Amino acid sequence: METPPSLSPVAPPRTAGLATASLVLGILSVTCLSILAAIPALIVGAIALKQISASGGTLGGKGQALAGLIMGIISFALLPLAIAVFAIAASVTLPAVSGAHAKAQEAACLQNVRQCTLACEQYALEHEATLPTTWGEVKNYAVSEMPGPSLLHCRQDSGKAVSYKIVNPGQRLATLGPPAETIIVREVRTNHHGRRAVGFADGPVELHTDAGRPQLSR
Numbered sequence: 001m002e003t004p005p006s007l008s009p010v011a012p013p014r015t016a017g018l019a020t021a022s023l024v025l026g027i028l029s030v031t032c033l034s035i036l037a038a039i040p041a042l043i044v045g046a047i048a049l050k051q052i053s054a055s056g057g058t059l060g061g062k063g064q065a066l067a068g069l070i071m072g073i074i075s076f077a078l079l080p081l082a083i084a085v086f087a088i089a090a091s092v093t094l095p096a097v098s099g100a101h102a103k104a105q106e107a108a109c110l111q112n113v114r115q116c117t118l119a120c121e122q123y124a125l126e127h128e129a130t131l132p133t134t135w136g137e138v139k140n141y142a143v144s145e146m147p148g149p150s151l152l153h154c155r156q157d158s159g160k161a162v163s164y165k166i167v168n169p170g171q172r173l174a175t176l177g178p179p180a181e182t183i184i185v186r187e188v189r190t191n192h193h194g195r196r197a198v199g200f201a202d203g204p205v206e207l208h209t210d211a212g213r214p215q216l217s218r
Contacts, residue, residue, distance in 0.1 A: 018048035019061030022068025029075035041072035109154040109197045110205050115142055116164055117185045117199030124173055131184060133169040156191035163188055173201060
């Protein structure tokens with residue numbers, strides 16, 4: 001009786017490295033890298049499928065290569081949608097960011113004018129209710145150091161000169177009219193969309209256009 005020949009077990013096909021690479025690139029293309037990973041995923045996936053077909057069954061990973069190709073194609077298909085979403089988000093976000101930045105600049109300018117106005121009022125209290133003639137005269141009355149670029153310069157002002165002026169320098173407050181209508185500090189230029197910061201003798205600081213405002217200068 002003849003002994004049947006022994007059969008050696010057939011080794012499973014080895015997964016093609018390019019197939020795995022295509023799968024990884026495909027995942028990256030639909031998650032975070034978009035077209036940056038989609039193009040390599042398509043190229044590597046196509047090469048992997050060609051190698052697998054020509055290997056005579058010694059290479060596997062066809063499913064991985066196909067998955068990489070499909071995700072690369074999906075990433076290309078979603079690219080116009082992603083661009084549209086980004087454009088919409090930018091159109092909504094950028095004006096909001098710009099508006100918030102402008103508001104912050106306005107607030108900083110008003111704070112400068114508030115301190116300048118208070119310094120002028122403190123000076124007047126000690127000088128027979130007379131306003132100072134220069135900023136140098138009130139440097140000892142300001143909360144912050146004065147004169148200096150931080151307090152006397154508006155961030156929106158493109159020039160390097162002093163951004164604020166004393167209105168009616170050297171004049172007695174009593175001769176200037178009602179404090180609520182008397183501006184004693186004003187921004188030199190309209191740095192805030194056609195408006196300038198002003199400080200009134202009774203304390204408030206506001207942004208105003210020149211039209212219709214009393215005693216911007218006397």
